[in-house]
Every structure is written in structure tokens, then in C-alpha cells.
Amino acid sequence: MSQFNYLNDINSFLTMEGEITRGPAPRWQKKMETSTTSLNASTSRSKLSTSYNNSCSSFIGASSKTPSKGLSDARRGRKSPTPSKGARTPGGDRFIPSRSASNFDVAHYLIRQEKKSDPEDEENENSNNQTNSSKTERQKLISESLQLGDLKTQRVLCYQKKAPSAPEFHQNPLRVVYSIQTPQSTKSGARYIPTTSDRILDAPDIINDYYLNLMDWSADNIVTVALGNSVYLWNAGTGNIEQLVEYEEGEHACSLAWIQEGHILALGSNSGTVELWDCSKMKRLRIMEGHAARVGSLAWNSYLVTSGSRDGNIIHHDVRQREHIVGTLSGHTQEVCGLKWSTDGKYLASGGNDNLVNIWAANANGIGTNTEPAYVLNEHQAAVRALAWCPWQPNILATGGGTADRCIKFWNINNGTLLNSVDSKSQVCALLWSKTYKELISAHGYANNQLTVWKYPSMIRQAELTGHTSRVLQIAMSPDGSTVISAGADETLRLWNCFAPDPNQAKKEKAASSKVKPSVFKQSIR
Amino acid sequence: MTSNAQATKNSITLKGSAAIVCEYLNYGINSILFQRGIYPPETFVNTQQYGLTILMSKDSKIEEFLRTVLQQTQEWLSKNLLDKISMIITNVHTKEILECWDFRVQNEAGDGTDKESGNPTSSKELKRIQQEIRDVMRQISATVSYLPLLDCICTFDVLIHTVKDCDVPEEWGETEAAFIQNSQAVQLRSFSTGLHKVDTVVNYKMTA
Numbered sequence: 121m122s123q124f125n126y127l128n129d130i131n132s133f134l135t136m137e138g139e140i141t142r143g144p145a146p147r148w149q150k151k152m153e154t155s156t157t158s159l160n161a162s163t164s165r166s167k168l169s170t171s172y173n174n175s176c177s178s179f180i181g182a183s184s185k186t187p188s189k190g191l192s193d194a195r196r197g198r199k200s201p202t203p204s205k206g207a208r209t210p211g212g213d214r215f216i217p218s219r220s221a222s223n224f225d226v227a228h229y230l231i232r233q234e235k236k237s238d239p240e241d242e243e244n245e246n247s248n249n250q251t252n253s254s255k256t257e258r259q260k261l262i263s264e265s266l267q268l269g270d271l272k273t274q275r276v277l278c279y280q281k282k283a284p285s286a287p288e289f290h291q292n293p294l295r296v297v298y299s300i301q302t303p304q305s306t307k308s309g310a311r312y313i314p315t316t317s318d319r320i321l322d323a324p325d326i327i328n329d330y331y332l333n334l335m336d337w338s339a340d341n342i343v344t345v346a347l348g349n350s351v352y353l354w355n356a357g358t359g360n361i362e363q364l365v366e367y368e369e370g371e372h373a374c375s376l377a378w379i380q381e382g383h384i385l386a387l388g389s390n391s392g393t394v395e396l397w398d399c400s401k402m403k404r405l406r407i408m409e410g411h412a413a414r415v416g417s418l419a420w421n422s423y424l425v426t427s428g429s430r431d432g433n434i435i436h437h438d439v440r441q442r443e444h445i446v447g448t449l450s451g452h453t454q455e456v457c458g459l460k461w462s463t464d465g466k467y468l469a470s471g472g473n474d475n476l477v478n479i480w481a482a483n484a485n486g487i488g489t490n491t492e493p494a495y496v497l498n499e500h501q502a503a504v505r506a507l508a509w510c511p512w513q514p515n516i517l518a519t520g521g522g523t524a525d526r527c528i529k530f531w532n533i534n535n536g537t538l539l540n541s542v543d544s545k546s547q548v549c550a551l552l553w554s555k556t557y558k559e560l561i562s563a564h565g566y567a568n569n570q571l572t573v574w575k576y577p578s579m580i581r582q583a584e585l586t587g588h589t590s591r592v593l594q595i596a597m598s599p600d601g602s603t604v605i606s607a608g609a610d611e612t613l614r615l616w617n618c619f620a621p622d623p624n625q626a627k628k629e630k631a632a633s634s635k636v637k638p639s640v641f642k643q644s645i646r
Numbered sequence: 647m648t649s650n651a652q653a654t655k656n657s658i659t660l661k662g663s664a665a666i667v668c669e670y671l672n673y674g675i676n677s678i679l680f681q682r683g684i685y686p687p688e689t690f691v692n693t694q695q696y697g698l699t700i701l702m703s704k705d706s707k708i709e710e711f712l713r714t715v716l717q718q719t720q721e722w723l724s725k726n727l728l729d730k731i732s733m734i735i736t737n738v739h740t741k742e743i744l745e746c747w748d749f750r751v752q753n754e755a756g757d758g759t760d761k762e763s764g765n766p767t768s769s770k771e772l773k774r775i776q777q778e779i780r781d782v783m784r785q786i787s788a789t790v791s792y793l794p795l796l797d798c799i800c801t802f803d804v805l806i807h808t809v810k811d812c813d814v815p816e817e818w819g820e821t822e823a824a825f826i827q828n829s830q831a832v833q834l835r836s837f838s839t840g841l842h843k844v845d846t847v848v849n850y851k852m853t854a
Contacts, residue, residue, distance in 0.1 A: 277819070
């Protein structure tokens with residue numbers, strides 16, 4: 121029988137004319153064949169294998185190609201249905217459940233539900249009471265968990281003659297328990313803060329003007345300070361001093377601000393211009409005009425430099441554009457002496473000599489802010505120069521008032537509410553938040569000319585850094601957050617190592633990170 | 647003879663169990679009133695109970711209120727008609743519910759039967775029950791450490807969750823269940839008389 125098959129096959133391949141009847145079957149046919157009985161499959165396989173043998177002798181190009189396809193198909197068909205290589209389930213033909221991936225709680229619940237519901241259905245037909253009870257039980261549990269009580273099966277009763285209320289003058293005696301604060305001497309987490317300055321630099325001819333911002337510390341560790349009509353750069357790493365510019369008599373810088381990253385310095389002058397300096401090349405890049413009076417405050421927000429002037433206006437300059445003025449804010453009636461962008465760049469806070477703090481929300485298009493302030497905070501009783509955004513809570517703004525006010529106030533900018541107000545007993549010249557600790561530092565004037573480190577939010581005084589003999593004009597923080605530099609009207613710059621990272625803390629963190637992760641079993645078993 | 651005496655000694659009937667629970671409620675509610683500073687501390691007197699010093703209000707109106715309420719509660723409890731007793735603390739001015747102490751009562755089968763009425767009895771020792779109650783009372787006084795300060799003029803009320811077919815006595819009225827928005831619940835220890843198991847849960851408003 122088979123030899124005839126073989127002969128037939130040869131004949132069919134040798135006949136060139138007419139339809140190819142005995143060539144490899146079309147794909148659909150092959151599929152049909154493989155899907156039918158195994159006997160059929162075996163016959164088709166024998167057919168295909170013969171055609172393959174023929175094609176090996178390669179008479180016809182066309183038939184030699186297609187059979188090879190057929191061959192691969194046939195081989196695939198020959199494979200046992202239990203997979204080996206290409207199988208999807210790992211572990212061959214065995215079912216190995218993945219215990220970590222299966223949710224046993226849910227499964228258990230579902231199984232129990234099924235068991236429960238089965239007899240329930242039967243009982244429902246028999247209108248049995250028991251189902252109702254089990255249902256109500258469940259309802260009760262649900263309602264109980266909702267804390268509403270089972271309203272259907274329950275009555276909530278109360279005696280009509282109510283108990284008397286506490287007398288009006290009564291004050292909860294527990295207030296004492298709640299308001300008590302850990303005494304200073306036993307407060308935990310107290311750390312050593314050196315109260316004397318690390319280093320003192322001379323700053324001759326520094327202009328003693330509360331409304332100016334004459335110092336800044338860059339991310340490149342360079343301190344810039346305006347002394348008289350010159351601007352100096354002091355490299356805090358090397359101690360190298362360079363003079364950036366010396367103005368003509370009668371002209372001087374009123375504000376200095378470094379870009380967040382890099383060596384571009386914005387400089388506000390007393391003629392109302394904002395200059396951009398490339399400090400790596402000691403070269404002026406551009407002069408941007410716009411203000412009618414001196415520019416006493418500057419703040420960067422990436423490519424945007426915002427300047428506040430004595431004319432009460434705040435201008436957003438886009439430093440990339442030729443037409444640099446992208447927005448003018450006139451929310452102050454007097455000199456703008458404090459200007460800070462929030463850490464996330466969504467809000468601009470401005471403080472003025474009109475005792476106002478304005479909060480400007482960033483524009484929808486991302487350039488500048490809305491021209492109407494989001495909030496006008498008018499609680500301060502003096503000029504507001506000290507502004508600082510909390511680095512770990514972007515919605516918290518700290519502001520400090522001048523001589524007549526002396527308060528440090530904390531605001532929640534999300535709703536414009538006053539969170540806390542602390543009387544510092546002295547003019548607040550500047551505020552900075554620590555990056556390392558939940559603390560902030562404030563710079564003060566008369567009587568002690570000190571810097572005060574406060575714990576936040578308790579506002580407990582941590583340390584008083586004294587040394588300046590005249591009021592502190594400006595403070596700036598080093599890029600690593602450990603050191604604060606203060607410029608005093610006593611013509612000195614003082615460096616305070618007040619936020620140095622705690623060596624014990626660092627050790628602890630190191631130990632914690634090196635610790636092996638506890639086993640999963642230990643985590644789950646309490 | 648001796649065994650008979652012992653059996654009567656340790657047998658708690660439903661009525662007795664209700665009395666124990668109500669006694670606990672009385673001391674518990676008074677203790678809460680004092681501990682939470684709802685009424686001036688001068689209006690409280692020391693009493694010794696459960697081996698503890700518990701401050702009880704000497705305000706006649708409060709005493710009267712609690713007496714009537716707890717009397718009624720005891721009656722319902724002895725008939726197993728109660729589900730939950732809630733003591734709510736409300737702000738007098740805003741009527742806002744600030745805190746809710748739930749005393750959930752679950753009926754238990756007990757381990758004996760009263761020969762006369764056929765009601766179940768329990769043979770749990772009174773000493774042990776009181777010990778359990780003392781633990782709960784201790785926890786109640788410890789709640790001060792985490793419950794928020796009630797910094798307003800407050801009053802309290804007792805809501806009794808009964809079964810539906812319970813008749814309402816005179817001077818009693820139906821009301822709504824207490825619900826505190828944004829609440830946090832802390833379950834304290836439970837105690838059981840063998841016939842009633844009482845869970846004490848405090849629900850309080852989370853302060854922002």
C-alpha cells in the first residue's frame with residue numbers, strides 16, 4: 121500500500137501541467153487535518169514526509185520551497201501536546217500553584233460564601249426563618265461597621281430629661297496636660313549649636329539699609345557681596361576674593377541674587393536696572409530696564425528673574441527673550457524689600473514697606489504670575505523683608521516683620537491662613553529654613569543683633585548666635601546647608617556652623633541602612 | 647451541703663449580670679466625665695471600687711440622670727433587649743458630637759440554667775469579673791493620653807440601642823444614632839459576666 125502511495129506522489133510531482141494535486145496541502149487543509157483524528161494526522165504526515173523526500177532531490181523550485189514549510193508544520197504537528205520548550209507554564213505538565221501570587225483571604229471568603237449561599241437558596245424556597253437571621257446578622261455587621269447602628273431592627277432611645285451641661289465658665293482642666301511643653305532642660309533631640317562664629321570676614325562700607333539685599337551664596341559655593349559701590353565675589357572653598365565690578369560714584373548695587381544653579385548673578389542697581397553677570401567670565405551679559413526706582417530685591421525662578429523695586433512694582437524678566445518683561449505686578453504701594461519664589465516655583469511671595477505680604481500664584485502658562493495676588497497678608501505691623509519658604513512643606517511660608525512688628529509669622533499658602541505667630545522681641549531682618557533640621561534661623565537687629573535658631577513647629581529657641589555689634593542685614597546659606605553667613609551693619613561677615621549634620625545621626629543612618637532587611641516572617645508575625 | 651452552698655455562691659443570674667454591667671456603666675461613665683474634664687473637677691468625689699479610686703460626680707442632676715437611665719438600662723439588660731449603650735459627648739453650642747463611648751453588649755449562653763425561670767446562669771467568679779472590669783477602667787483613665795482635648799463647654803447623653811419591639815417607657819424618646827465624622831475608634835478591653843459580654847469602644851473626632 122505504501123509503495124503505491126509513494127509512486128503516486130512521484131507521479132504527481134513529475135506532472136508539470138495542470139493543478140498540483142499532490143503538492144503540499146494548503147494551510148487551511150493542514151490545519152483541518154491536524155485538528156482531526158490522530159489517524160488522519162499520521163496519514164497527512166506520511167504524505168508530507170514523502171513530499172519532503174522528493175523535494176530534497178529538488179526538481180522544482182516552487183515545490184521545494186513549499187514543502188519545507190509543510191515540513192516545519194508537520195514537525196510542529198508531531199510534537200506532543202505536552203509542551204517542553206515553548207510551554208508557557210513553568211514546570212512542564214504539572215500544576216504548581218504560586219502561593220505568593222494567590223490571595224488566600226479572598227479565596228477563603230469566596231469559598232465560604234458559596235457554601236453559605238447554597239443552603240440559603242434552598243431555605244429561601246422553604247421560607248425558612250434562619251436565612252433572615254443570618255442576613256440580618258450580616259446587615260447588622262455592615263451597619264455596625266458603618267457606625268450607624270442597625271436602624272431596622274434597632275431603636276435608639278434616650279432619656280428626655282438631659283444631663284446638665286457644664287457651667288459656662290468651666291474650662292477643661294486637662295488643658296494643662298495638653299499644653300504642657302517639654303522643659304528646655306530635658307528636651308530630647310537637643311543638639312549642640314556653636315554660638316560663636318566660625319569665621320569673621322571684613323566687609324567695609326557695606327550699606328546699612330534694611331531695604332536692600334546685598335549678599336547671596338551660590339550653588340557653586342561663591343558668596344557675592346556688595347560693599348559700597350563695588351561687588352565682590354568670595355569663593356568659600358578656596359577663600360579667593362575677586363572684584364566683580366566697581367561702579368561710578370553715586371551708583372551701587374542694591375540687590376544680588378544667584379541663579380539656582382550656575383554662575384549667573386542678577387544684580388539690581390540703584391538706577392532701576394537689573395544686570396546679569398556671568399561670574400565665570402566676570403562679564404556683564406545684559407542690562408534689563410523696567411523700574412523707575414532702585415531694585416532692592418530679586419528672586420530667580422529658573423529662567424525668570426523677578427525684581428522688586430522702590431516704586432512698588434514687581435517685574436518678571438524672562439532672561440532668554442529680547443522683550444524680557446513678561447509681567448508687571450503692582451500690588452505694593454511702597455518699596456518691595458522681600459521677594460522669594462516658593463521651592464516648587466508655584467508661588468511668589470513679596471513683602472513690602474507697606475507692611476503687606478502678597479502671595480502671587482504662578483501663571484497658568486508657566487511664565488510669571490497672575491497680576492492679582494492670590495492672598496494679601498496684612499497681619500504684619502511693619503515692613504516685611506524676611507521671607508522664607510519651608511523646604512519640606514511647600515505650602516508653609518515664614519515671614520518676619522520690622523522694628524514695629526518683631527513677629528515671625530507662619531502662613532499656610534494653600535488657604536492663606538496664619539498658622540502661628542511668634543514675637544521675636546527684635547526686628548526680623550532675615551529668615552532661613554534649615555535643610556538638615558526642622559529648624560529655622562532668624563536674623564535680628566537691636567538689642568542683641570543676634571541670630572536665633574528656632575525649632576519648628578514648636579518655635580522653641582534652640583540657640584542665640586551673638587557676635588554682631590550692629591544689626592544683621594542679610595543671611596545666606598551655604599549650598600550644603602551646614603553654614604550660614606550673616607552680613608552685619610558692623611561691617612563684618614560672620615560664618616556660623618549652626619546646621620552641621622549631627623555626627624551621631626549620620627552614624628545611626630549608616631547603621632540603619634546597612635542593617636539587613638528583616639525576614640518576611642518576622643514582619644507578619646507580631 | 648457544701649457543694650450546694652458553693653453552687654449558689656457562684657451562680658449569676660441574668661438579673662445579677664445586668665446589675666454588674668450597670669454598675670460598671672455607672673462607674674465608667676462617671677470616670678469618663680471626670681477624666682475627659684467635661685465637668686469641673688471640684689464636683690467629683692473619690693470612691694473606692696474595683697480596687698481603684700474612681701471619681702464620681704456629686705452633681706445631683708447628673709446623679710439623678712444616671713440613676714434613671716441606668717435603672718432602665720438594667721431592666722432592659724435583664725431581658726436581653728439591649729444591643730449597645732452609647733455615651734455621647736457633645737459640644738453645647740454647636741451640638742456637634744465630639745466623642746462617643748460605645749458599650750456593646752453581647753448576650754452569652756452562660757453555663758447553667760436557673761431552675762425557677764429557665765434562664766441561663768453563669769458560674770463565673772465575681773472576683774474575676776471585677777478584675778476584668780478593673781482592667782477596662784484603667785484603660786479608660788489611660789485614654790486621656792491620646793484623646794483630643796475637649797476645649798469647649800460640653801454635655802453628655804446616653805443613647806440606648808434596643809431591639810425593635812421594645813416598648814418605650816414614659817419620658818423616653820427615640821433618637822438617631824450618634825455619628826462622628828472623620829472619627830477614629832479605639833477598642834478597649836472587654837469583660838464578661840458569663841451572660842453579658844461588654845466591649846468598650848471609644849470613637850473620637852480626629853483633629854486636623
